[in-house]
Amino acid sequence: MNALVSASVLGCDLSKIGEEVSDIQSAGADWVHFDVMDGSFVKSMSFGEPVLRSLRPYLKVPVDTHLMIVDPIRYVDDFADLGSDVITFHIEAAADPQEVIDKIHSRGVKAGVSIKPATPVSAVKPYLECADLILVMTVDPGFGGQVFLPETLGKVSEIRYMLDSLGRDAYLEVDGGINQKTARICREAGANVLVSGSYIFGADDRAAAIRSIKPF
DSSP states (O other): OOOEEEEEGGGSOGGGHHHHHHHHHHTTOSEEEEEEEBSSSSSOBOOOHHHHHHHGGGOOSOEEEEEESSSGGGGHHHHHHTTOSEEEEEGGGOSOHHHHHHHHHHTTOEEEEEEOTTSOGGGTGGGTTTOSEEEEESSOTTOSSOOOOGGGHHHHHHHHHHHHHHTOOOEEEEESSOSHHHHHHHHHHTOOEEEESHHHHTOSSHHHHHHHHSOO
């Protein structure tokens, strides 16, 4: 499976979000990453359903929705209705992760599970055979522009080994501090979806920035 770049809208100029999303798609982004924060599971608050609804006319690539919210099952229907192709939630935020996965699948959407840097890989192990995407946070979630945590690479390698052992072709995604250098070491560890916000949106040449994240 070739590596994909999921451009995080959190890094864009929010005063012209529609233009920004159109631009990074033209620049070669494979997915658009949409962070939803509730100010409870993480300290920040970000986008909700109204923002994604307003972006729909601009979106031509798959929507990678990342729910950083408490009790995520409450919002599965809303974000499925808005055309999310993948809905990822945090293991730490769900009382019954399997129920959330089943709910997402019932809507015909790919289901992703995520872990924070401090959460052990064992937390996602029970769901590796049914989740379509595993997201390893490579920074503490809640803010864009953070510095990559190299100690998270071991989690990526461990999950890649387990997925390969199971014969699963699920996506293995990383999010946080992804640039040309960290993208390379994450790919080497086994990641095949690379979320990047500030690095892409802050670049003078966004197409070149996206190309620099992908494998040669």
